[in-house]
Amino acid sequence: MGTQTKKNYNNDMKPAPRDNRRKSPPKNKTVDLAPQNEVKEMFMNWFKKNNTIGRIMSKQDVVKNVLTKLNAKQNDALEQAMNELKNAGLIEVQEDGVTLVLTKKGSEFI
Secondary structure, X not given: OOOOOOOOOOOOOOOOHHHHOOOOOOOOOOOOOXXXXXXXXXXXXXXXXXXXXXXXXXXXXXXXXXXXXXXXXXXXXXXXHHHHHHHOOOXXXXXXXOXXXXXXXXXXXX
């Protein structure tokens, strides 16, 4: 029987200098609010034309007056815009997630 030498992988190797570098903090990404504001304006313009408390903006109205007019940046901002309008109390979003109702506060805002 021969003697076998035990090979020690990775323990004798020093880490590469790049592994010792400190990672830089993530860069602050500036959020462009213009597309979001444009989407909010699309919703509010429709409600201005139909300014009645409790006015329902149906799925068809959302598709016809907002979704078909969105560009790529506005499409990404759609959800945030709807959430802002809802959180401000200007609209209520129905259970289907698309049908919108103008609130009293929203009617007064317009």
